[in-house]
Amino acid sequence: MATQRGASVEFREVSKRYSDQVAVDRLSFTVPAGKICVLVGPSGSGKTTSLKMVNRLVEPSEGQILIDGTNVLAEEPTTLRRRIGYVIQQVGLFPHQTIAENVATVPRLLRWSGERIDARVTELLTLVGLDPRRYAKRYPAQLSGGERQRVGVARALAAEPPVMLMDEPFGAVDPIVRDRLQQEFLQIQRSQGTTVLFVTHDIDEAIRLGDRVAVMRGGRLVQFSPPAELLAHPANEFVAQFVGSDRGLKRLALLTVGGTELETDVDPARVEPKAPRLEPSMSLRDALARLLTSESELGLVYEDGRFRGALTLRQIGHMIRSDA
Amino acid sequence: MTAGEPLIRWDWIASHGGVFVERGLQHIELTLIGVTVGFIIAFALSLLVLRYRRLEGPVTSITGTLYTIPSLALFALLVPYTGFTVLTAEIGLVSYTLLILIRNIVSGIRGVSPDVHEAAIGMGYTARQLLWRIELPLALAVIVAGIRIATVTTIGLVTVTALIGQGGFGALILSGMLTFFSTEIIAGAVLSVSLAIVADAMLVLLQQRLTPWVGAG
Amino acid sequence: MRLLLDALRWFIDPSHYQGSDAIQTRILEHVEMSGFAVLVAIALALPIGLILGHTGRLGFVAVSVANVGRALPSLALLALALIVVLPLGLGLGFWPTVLALIPLAVPPILTNAYVAVRNVDRDVVEAARGMGLGESDILRAIELPLALPLVIAGVRTAAVNVVATATLGAIVASGGLGRYIVDGFALQEYDRLFAGALLVAALAIVVEASLAAFEKAAVSPGIRHPGSAL
Numbered sequence: 001m002a003t004q005r006g007a008s009v010e011f012r013e014v015s016k017r018y019s020d021q022v023a024v025d026r027l028s029f030t031v032p033a034g035k036i037c038v039l040v041g042p043s044g045s046g047k048t049t050s051l052k053m054v055n056r057l058v059e060p061s062e063g064q065i066l067i068d069g070t071n072v073l074a075e076e077p078t079t080l081r082r083r084i085g086y087v088i089q090q091v092g093l094f095p096h097q098t099i100a101e102n103v104a105t106v107p108r109l110l111r112w113s114g115e116r117i118d119a120r121v122t123e124l125l126t127l128v129g130l131d132p133r134r135y136a137k138r139y140p141a142q143l144s145g146g147e148r149q150r151v152g153v154a155r156a157l158a159a160e161p162p163v164m165l166m167d168e169p170f171g172a173v174d175p176i177v178r179d180r181l182q183q184e185f186l187q188i189q190r191s192q193g194t195t196v197l198f199v200t201h202d203i204d205e206a207i208r209l210g211d212r213v214a215v216m217r218g219g220r221l222v223q224f225s226p227p228a229e230l231l232a233h234p235a236n237e238f239v240a241q242f243v244g245s246d247r248g249l250k251r252l253a254l255l256t257v258g259g260t261e262l263e264t265d266v267d268p269a270r271v272e273p274k275a276p277r278l279e280p281s282m283s284l285r286d287a288l289a290r291l292l293t294s295e296s297e298l299g300l301v302y303e304d305g306r307f308r309g310a311l312t313l314r315q316i317g318h319m320i321r322s323d324a
Numbered sequence: 325m326t327a328g329e330p331l332i333r334w335d336w337i338a339s340h341g342g343v344f345v346e347r348g349l350q351h352i353e354l355t356l357i358g359v360t361v362g363f364i365i366a367f368a369l370s371l372l373v374l375r376y377r378r379l380e381g382p383v384t385s386i387t388g389t390l391y392t393i394p395s396l397a398l399f400a401l402l403v404p405y406t407g408f409t410v411l412t413a414e415i416g417l418v419s420y421t422l423l424i425l426i427r428n429i430v431s432g433i434r435g436v437s438p439d440v441h442e443a444a445i446g447m448g449y450t451a452r453q454l455l456w457r458i459e460l461p462l463a464l465a466v467i468v469a470g471i472r473i474a475t476v477t478t479i480g481l482v483t484v485t486a487l488i489g490q491g492g493f494g495a496l497i498l499s500g501m502l503t504f505f506s507t508e509i510i511a512g513a514v515l516s517v518s519l520a521i522v523a524d525a526m527l528v529l530l531q532q533r534l535t536p537w538v539g540a541g
Numbered sequence: 542m543r544l545l546l547d548a549l550r551w552f553i554d555p556s557h558y559q560g561s562d563a564i565q566t567r568i569l570e571h572v573e574m575s576g577f578a579v580l581v582a583i584a585l586a587l588p589i590g591l592i593l594g595h596t597g598r599l600g601f602v603a604v605s606v607a608n609v610g611r612a613l614p615s616l617a618l619l620a621l622a623l624i625v626v627l628p629l630g631l632g633l634g635f636w637p638t639v640l641a642l643i644p645l646a647v648p649p650i651l652t653n654a655y656v657a658v659r660n661v662d663r664d665v666v667e668a669a670r671g672m673g674l675g676e677s678d679i680l681r682a683i684e685l686p687l688a689l690p691l692v693i694a695g696v697r698t699a700a701v702n703v704v705a706t707a708t709l710g711a712i713v714a715s716g717g718l719g720r721y722i723v724d725g726f727a728l729q730e731y732d733r734l735f736a737g738a739l740l741v742a743a744l745a746i747v748v749e750a751s752l753a754a755f756e757k758a759a760v761s762p763g764i765r766h767p768g769s770a771l
Binding site for chain 3: 055057077078079080081082086088090091092093094095096097098105106109139140141155156165
Binding site for chain 2: 544608609611612613614615616617618619620621623624627701705706708709712713719722723725726731734735737738741742745746749
C-alpha cells in the first residue's frame, strides 16, 4: 500500500455569521500534515460549522482556510470536495448502490479506469476489515451500524484524499463497537498519513484520537494543544470543567510506564510476592488498575525479561497531581 | 360556440342565482349522503380488517377494483336496475369513497405508536377501551385526511351523475356542453371547484378543533 | 350473471372484430389517447416536481396542485377542453379528450415527484454533496433513483385515472372504449355497455401491472427489500 502524504490545514481568522448571530468567531489554528485535530465542544460551539467550511458546505463570511497553502475559496467546490474525504455520523451511504459502488463514488467522479477502481475498492474494504468477497455486492441495508461506518470511512478514503473531515463519525454506534472503530481508525490513519479534522462532543474521544485538540465554545477557540497538555494545563475554568475533574486520571491513559521515572533501588526478589509485573509500553492507567486489583503498593517493570525498576502507587499519585 | 358570443355572459349569470342555489343544494346533498354512508361502511369494514387480518386482502382488492371501474360505466350499468335515481348516483359515489377511507382508517390506527399501545395495555385498558379512547383519537388526523380526499373526490364525481339525471353543478356543465353555451359550463365548473375548496377548508378547521395536539395540517 | 353471459357472447361474436368499431381498434384508440395524455403530463410535471423537490422551494405550490387537481371535475375539464379546442378547428373527439385528460394526470405526478425527492434522507444528500457531486449529479444519480418507487406510484395513479376517465371522451365523439359504454347506454344494448366496462377495467389492470413490472426492473434492490438477505 502506497503511503499518502497528508496536507496541512490552516484556519486564518475564519468567521461565519448568520443574519442574527456569530457561529464561528475569528478562528485561527494550523493542523500539521498527517496529524489528527479534534474539534471538541458543547453543542452550538461552532465545531461542525468550522468543519463544513473546509469543504465549503458552509461558506465562510470572513477569513481564509488554506490546504497546503492554497485557499479553498479559490477552487471550484465540487473539485475541492473530491479531494477531501467526508464522513458524517449518519454515514449517508447511498442505499440504492452496493457497497462497492458506494466506495467507488469519488473515483468514478474522477473518471478512474474500471480496473483501477476495482482494485482500490478491494484494497479499501480489506483495509477497513470487511472481506471484499462477502461485502462488495451487498447493499447498505444489509449491514450493521458498525459495518456501515467502516464503509463510510472506506468511501471517504477512496480517492486517496490528503485531508479527511469526520463529523461525529462514531457517535451513533454502541460503546464497544465505538471503541474498536476508534482503534482501527487510528491504525488506518497512521498507515495512510491523511490529515484528519474530527468533530466530537466527547472529550474522552478527543483525548484518545487527537494529536491536537481544539476546544471550542460559542464559536471561539478556547484552547488548542496536544491532549496531554490540555489535561495538564487547561487554559481556563471552562476547559478544566469540560475535561472533567478527573482530568488527572484521564492523563494517566496518555502516559506510559516506560516514560515514568522508576525506582531502581528495589530488589525484585525481596518485595511482596503479589506485586504484579508491568511492561514499559503499558499506560499508567492500566498499570494503576493492575496495582489496585492485586492490592499491591508497587509493580515490577520488566523489559524483554530484564528488570528495569519498580513503579509505586505514590509515583502514580504524583503523576495525577503533576502539572508537568 | 356561436360566433360573436362572449366566453362568459355575466347577465346570464346574474339572472340565474336561483338555479345555482338549487343545484348547489343538490350537489351538497349528494356529496353528504355519499361520504356519510361511505364512511359508515368503511369504518365497519376497517374494524373487521383490523380484527381479522386475513380479510385485508379481499377487502383491499374488492374496493380497489371498484375504484378502477370508470364512473360513467358504473352509473350506466346500474341504470337498468335502479333507474335515473338518486340511489343509482349514491351507489356509485359510495363505492368510490371506500378504498380511500378504509386505507386511511386502517393505516391511521395501525400507525399509533407501539409504545402508546403498550403503555395503555400496561395500565389496564381493555381492547374496546383501547380502540375508542386511545387509538381512534390518535388516528383522527389520518382519518380526517382520508375524509378530506374522499369529500373532494366525491364533489368532482357528483358532476358525472348529471349523465343519469342528477349532478348538482354537473347538470349546468352538461347542459352547457349540449347547447355549446360556455357561460353555463364555466359557471358549473367554477362552482363545483369552489364547493370542493370550501368543504376541504371546513374539514381542516374541524380537524384542528378535534385534534388540538397535532400541528396545523 | 345473465349480463355477464351476454357480455361473453358479445365478446365471441366475430363481427365485433371488424370495421371501425372493432374491439382491437377501440382498444388502440383508447391506449393512444391515454398514453398521449400521460406522456405529455409526465413531460410537464416530472421535471418541475423533481426540481422543486431538490431545491425544497415552492413546496406549497406542489401540494396545492394536488388538492386543487383532485377537485377538478372530469366532466368540467372535458367541457372546458371543448371550449378551447373547437375555435381552433381541431374538431371533436381526440383533441378535446386528450386536453381534458392532461390536467387530470399532472397533479399526482407532480406532487409525488416533489414529495418523493423531499423524502430522500437529507444525510445521504449531504454526504453526496460533501463528496463533490454537483447539484445535477445529486438529482440524477442519488435523489431520482431513491425517489423512483414514489415517482412511479404517482404515474400509476395518473395512468389508471386517465384510462378510466378517457371513457368520458365518447360524450364528445372520441373513439376508444368509451364508445361501447356511451353507445350501449344510448341504444340500451347492455351487453355492449358491460363489455366496454370490462375492457376498460382490464386495460386499467394491464397498465397497473406493466408499471409494477417497470418499477421492479428499475428500482435498485438495495431499497426494494431493506434488511432482507439477497
